[in-house]
Amino acid sequence: xxxxIKVLLSKLGLDVHNRGLITVAKELRDAGMxxxxxxxxxxxEIIHTAIQEDVDVVGVSSLGGAHLTxxxxxxxxxxxxxxxxxxxxxxxGVFPPADxxxxxxxxxxxxxxxxxxxxxxxxxxxRIVSDKADRSx
Amino acid sequence: MVEKKRTTKEILQTKLADxxxxxxxxxxxxEKLRQxxxxxxxxxxxxxxxxxxxxxPRTILGSDIPREMLYTPLSNPAFDYMQxxxxxxxxxxxxxxxxxxxRGKEFTMRQLTGYGGPExxxxxxxxxxxxxxxxxxxxxxxxxxxMYDSDDPLSKGQVGMSGVTIDSVEDMELLFKDxxxxxxxxxxxxxxxxxTAILFPMYxxxxxxxxxxxxxxxxxxxxxxxxxxxxxxxLEYIPPKDCFRIQCDNIEFIxxxxxxxxxxxxxxxxxxxxxxxxxxxxxxxxxxxxxxVEEMLSRGHDVDWIGERLAFFWSPASDFFEEVARIxxxxxxxxxxxxxxxxxxxxxxxxxxxxxxxxxxxxxxxxPLNNIIRAAYHALAAVLGGVQSLHVDSYDEAYSVxxxxxxxxxLRTQQIIQAETGIIEVVDPLGGSFYIEALTNEIETRILxxxxxxEKMGGYVTAIDKGWLHKKIAEYFYNERNSIEKGLIKIVxxxxxxxPVDLPPINVFQYPEGVEKRQQARLARLREQRxxxxxxxxxxxxxxxxxxxxxxxxxTLRCARVCCTEGEMFKVFKKAFGLWKPPVLW
Numbered sequence: 001x002x003x004x005i006k007v008l009l010s011k012l013g014l015d016v017h018n019r020g021l022i023t024v025a026k027e028l029r030d031a032g033m034x035x036x037x038x039x040x041x042x043x044x045e046i047i048h049t050a051i052q053e054d055v056d057v058v059g060v061s062s063l064g065g066a067h068l069t070x071x072x073x074x075x076x077x078x079x080x081x082x083x084x085x086x087x088x089x090x091x092x093g094v095f096p097p098a099d100x101x102x103x104x105x106x107x108x109x110x111x112x113x114x115x116x117x118x119x120x121x122x123x124x125x126x127r128i129v130s131d132k133a134d135r136s137x
Numbered sequence: 138m139v140e141k142k143r144t145t146k147e148i149l150q151t152k153l154a155d156x157x158x159x160x161x162x163x164x165x166x167x168e169k170l171r172q173x174x175x176x177x178x179x180x181x182x183x184x185x186x187x188x189x190x191x192x193x194p195r196t197i198l199g200s201d202i203p204r205e206m207l208y209t210p211l212s213n214p215a216f217d218y219m220q221x222x223x224x225x226x227x228x229x230x231x232x233x234x235x236x237x238x239x240r241g242k243e244f245t246m247r248q249l250t251g252y253g254g255p256e257x258x259x260x261x262x263x264x265x266x267x268x269x270x271x272x273x274x275x276x277x278x279x280x281x282x283x284m285y286d287s288d289d290p291l292s293k294g295q296v297g298m299s300g301v302t303i304d305s306v307e308d309m310e311l312l313f314k315d316x317x318x319x320x321x322x323x324x325x326x327x328x329x330x331x332x333t334a335i336l337f338p339m340y341x342x343x344x345x346x347x348x349x350x351x352x353x354x355x356x357x358x359x360x361x362x363x364x365x366x367x368x369x370x371x372l373e374y375i376p377p378k379d380c381f382r383i384q385c386d387n388i389e390f391i392x393x394x395x396x397x398x399x400x401x402x403x404x405x406x407x408x409x410x411x412x413x414x415x416x417x418x419x420x421x422x423x424x425x426x427x428x429x430v431e432e433m434l435s436r437g438h439d440v441d442w443i444g445e446r447l448a449f450f451w452s453p454a455s456d457f458f459e460e461v462a463r464i465x466x467x468x469x470x471x472x473x474x475x476x477x478x479x480x481x482x483x484x485x486x487x488x489x490x491x492x493x494x495x496x497x498x499x500x501x502x503x504x505p506l507n508n509i510i511r512a513a514y515h516a517l518a519a520v521l522g523g524v525q526s527l528h529v530d531s532y533d534e535a536y537s538v539x540x541x542x543x544x545x546x547x548l549r550t551q552q553i554i555q556a557e558t559g560i561i562e563v564v565d566p567l568g569g570s571f572y573i574e575a576l577t578n579e580i581e582t583r584i585l586x587x588x589x590x591x592e593k594m595g596g597y598v599t600a601i602d603k604g605w606l607h608k609k610i611a612e613y614f615y616n617e618r619n620s621i622e623k624g625l626i627k628i629v630x631x632x633x634x635x636x637p638v639d640l641p642p643i644n645v646f647q648y649p650e651g652v653e654k655r656q657q658a659r660l661a662r663l664r665e666q667r668x669x670x671x672x673x674x675x676x677x678x679x680x681x682x683x684x685x686x687x688x689x690x691x692x693t694l695r696c697a698r699v700c701c702t703e704g705e706m707f708k709v710f711k712k713a714f715g716l717w718k719p720p721v722l723w
Contacts, residue, residue: 011370013295014279018370019411019498022611022723023618029723037723040372042291064279065538065648069294096537096645114502114535115631118622 005033005129007057008050010041012074012093013066020092020114021061024121031122033057043073047081055087056129062093068102075107086136088128092116145427145478146589152477158217162210174211182206195626197499197617198454200414202579208571213578221469221574225564228476231469231577232565233523234488239561243271245526246551247324247492251276251300252538253649254656255311258301262316264541270548272356274324274528275312276300277336283371284332286704287656291372297652299538300326303336304660304702309343318349323356324492328407329365330384331375333358334689335706337387338697341395345698357399357448357492360387363425366601366719367610368407375710376717377601383689383710385432390690392443399448401429402492406452410498412614415452415459416580419467420587421606422449423474424597427588430479440479444486453519454496455511461567462576464491464522470581493519494528500535504630505643508532513550520554521567527551537646604720611722660702667700675699676709683713 009025011018022037029035036053038046050058060074071091078084084107091103092112100111109128112121143151162170178187191203205212223229226236235241248270250261262273278300280292286304287296296302301312313323325340327333337358344354362380374380384401391400403426409418426447433443449467453460471489475481495515500508509532516529529547531539539547555561567573591600600606620626627633679692696706 013293014283014285014291014372015295016279016282016369016371018722019614021370023615026615026723027618040370063299064295065298066279066295073294094535094537096647097642098645118618 005057005125006053006055007033007035007059007125008046008053008055009035009037009059009061010046010049011039012060012062012070012091013042013064014040015062015064015066015093017063017093018061020063021059024059024061024092027118027121028125031118033125043070043077046074047077047083050078050083050087051081056132057088057090057125059090059092062091062095065095067091067093067095068099068106071103071108072106079107086132088125088132090125090128092121144589144592145474146585146592148478149473149585153473156220158215158220160214161216161218162214167210167214170209171211174209194456194459195620196455196459197621197626197628198409198413198415198452198496199456199626200416200459200580200583202459202576202583204572204576208575210571212571212575216574221578222568228487229469229472230487230489231465232568234468234490234525236564238523238564239520239555240564243555243561244520244524244551245272245322245492246270246548246555247272247274247322247526247528248544248548249274249276249326249494249528250544251278251326252646253297253301254652255301255303255308257297257649257652259312259314259316261541261544262312265544265548266316266321268545268548269552272322272324272526273316274326276326277332278302281336281703282328282332284335284703284707286660286702287653288660289704292653294653296656298648302652302656303339304656304704305663305700306339306342306346306697307659307663307700308656309336309339310346313340313343318344318347319353319355323354324402325356325358327358327360328369328404330360330362330380330387331365331707331710332703333360333387334383334693334710335697335703337391338690338694339703341694342697351395352397354395355397357402358387358391359404359450360384360401361404361425362598362601363408363421363606364404366717367606368411373711374717374719375714377598379710379714381428381432381598382686385429385436386688386690388429388433388443389436389438390688392446399446401446402448402450404450406450406494408610409452409454410496412610412617414613415454415456415463416583417587417609417613418452419463419584420591421597423467423471423584424588424591424600426471427474427478427592428597434479440475440481441483441486444475444479444481445483447486447490449489449491451491451493451519451524452496453493453515453522454499455515457514457518458572458576459580460515460518461522462573463580464493464519464524465565465568465573466577466581467584468523469577470584490525492526492528493524495519495530497530497534500530500532501628501631502535504636504640505532505535507630508534509546509550512547513554516550516554517558517560520560523565533643533645536643538648540644540646542644543646607720607722663700663702671699672696672701672705675701676705679706680709680713683710
C-alpha cells in the first residue's frame, strides 16, 4: 500500500473525556500515520471532514454512553456517502461488551475498550486499512 | 519603582524563618543514632540494598517520589512535634481539622448519583439514602455539563446517559422530590463556573418553590475554572479571565445569600484523573484557591468571609502512603498559606476541608472484580489521611455507569471501613511514623515548589491561558501510558499475572431508554407555557450584567425563576464574553 495511513480522530458528540483519544492520536502519529484530530464533532461534520481530507480511517471516541445512538448516525452517514468500502470506521471508549458486538453489527470495523494496547490499536488499523485496499483493487 | 510581588513560597519562607523550632530529638541522641545507623548499614544491609537505598514506586498517577528502604529519626532530624504536627484540631492541623475527628463526626458517605431523567435519579438517590448514604453527589449528563438543552441538536443521543439531565428549575424539582433538603447535604457536581452559575440558581429557585429558606440549605458546588478551561473536551469555551470572574461571582453571591453552602470545591480530582501527579493536582488547586482569595480581597471582602468555606476535592490513587501523606501535607500547607500569606483570624479559615473520590483511571476493564480491592485501598488511604467525605468508585466503571448492585457495594466499602475496621477510633493513626512524616514533608515542599512555578508565571489564569497546564498534562499521561506498556507500572491482571482464561462476564448497567423523548416533551411544554416576556427580559438583563461586570448570579437566579433553560443562559455567556480557543493538547 502506498503512502502514509491517514486517520481522522474525533470525540463523538459532547463527550468531555479526551485523555484516551489524545493518547491514541500520539501513538498513531508515532507509528508513522498522519493524524487529523478535530476534537468534539458530530456524525455529519465528521463524515464531511473525512471526505474533504480523504482519510483512510475514521476513529471516534465515546465514554459518555452515546456510542450506539451517534454511532448509528455516523455509519448511516458514511453509507450514504459510499465511504464504508474504502474507509475504516473505529470506535473506542467505555461501553458495555454487548454494545461492542452491536457496534460491529452496525458496521464498525473495530472497537477498542479500556486496556487496548498501542500494539493492538496500531496493528489492527494497519490490517483493516490493508484489507480494504485489497478489496477495492 | 514598583516592588516585585512576592510569591507565596517567598512569603512563607520569610515568615516561618522567624519561628523558633524545638526539635524533638536531642542532637546527641541523633549523633549516636547516626553512628548506629551507619554501622547497621555497613554490616547488616546487603550491598545491593545499600546501593539502591532509594527506589521510586511507579504507580498510576504517582508522583515518582524516591523512597528510602528504611525510615528512621534521621530521615527527619529537625522534627518539631508542635510545629510540624500539633495535636488534632490544632495548628498546623497536620493531624486533622477536628480534635476528635471521626469520633465526633464520621466521614460523610457521599456517593455520586446520576443517570437518565430526574425521575430515575430521584429513585437512585432514595435508594442510596435508604441504604445509609449520608450525603448525595448529583452528577449531570454530558449535555447538561456542556450546557446544551435536551432539545438541542447537539444533545441528540446523549440525554441522561452518564448523569442526570437538567434543563430547567422544573427538572430540579423532580430530581429532589421528597428529599429533605434541610437534612441531607447535597453536592451538585456543577463542574464549571458557567454551569454552576446556571444550575445552582435552578436549585435555589426549586427551594423557593418548596418554601425552604436559603439559609437552611447545606451542600456544595464545584465551581472550578480548571474543569471548564483545562480538564474537558468541548465545543465552546469562554475566555479564562471571564470564566475566573464567574467563579468568583458565584462564590460572592452564594456566600452572601446561602450561608451554609460550600461555594467552591477546588477540584484536584478531575485534573489528576486527566493526567497529573498527586503533587501537581494539589499545587494547581492551591494556586487557584490563592488566586480566588486575592480576587475576593480586591473586591473588598474580608479574608475570613471567604476562607471559612473553601473546600477541596482530591483523588486518592494507588501509592498508598503517598496518598495518606499528601492529604496531611496539603492540610498543613493550606494552613500556612491562610495564616501567613492571608493573615486569617478565624480558625475555620485554616482548615483544608476535603471530599475525595477514589481514583477512576486506576480501575481496569480486565478482571473488573479486582477494582473492588483497588478502590478499598484508595478509600482506606483517604480515611487514614483524615478526609471529610468520600465517594468510592464502582468496580464496573470501565464498562458503563455503575449498576445498582455495584453502587451499593461502593457504599458498603465505606461502611465496612467505618463500622468494622476500628480505624476511626484513633485520630491520625499513622502520625509520627518516621516514614509518613518524612514523606509528608517531602510532598509539602514539592507542592509549594509547583505553586511557586505557577505564581512566577503570572498566576493561575495565565498558566491556563499560556497552555502550560495543558502541556504538562498531555506529557504526563503519555509518559504514564508508555510506562504501563513497558511494564514499569505494574497492573495486576493487565500487564502482570494475566488470567490465562476468560473470566465470567459481570453484570453491566444498560442505559435507560426513552429518557430523551420524555425530556424533550417536558421541555417543549415548558417553552410553550412559560411567560415569554419575562424570559426575554431576564435573559437581556443577564447579558447586560455580564457586559457591565456585575455579579452574574442574581441575574441567572432571576432567569431560573422564570424557567429559562440552561442552554439559553449559556448562549448569553457566549454572546457576552465571546469564545476562546484552548491550547492544543498534542
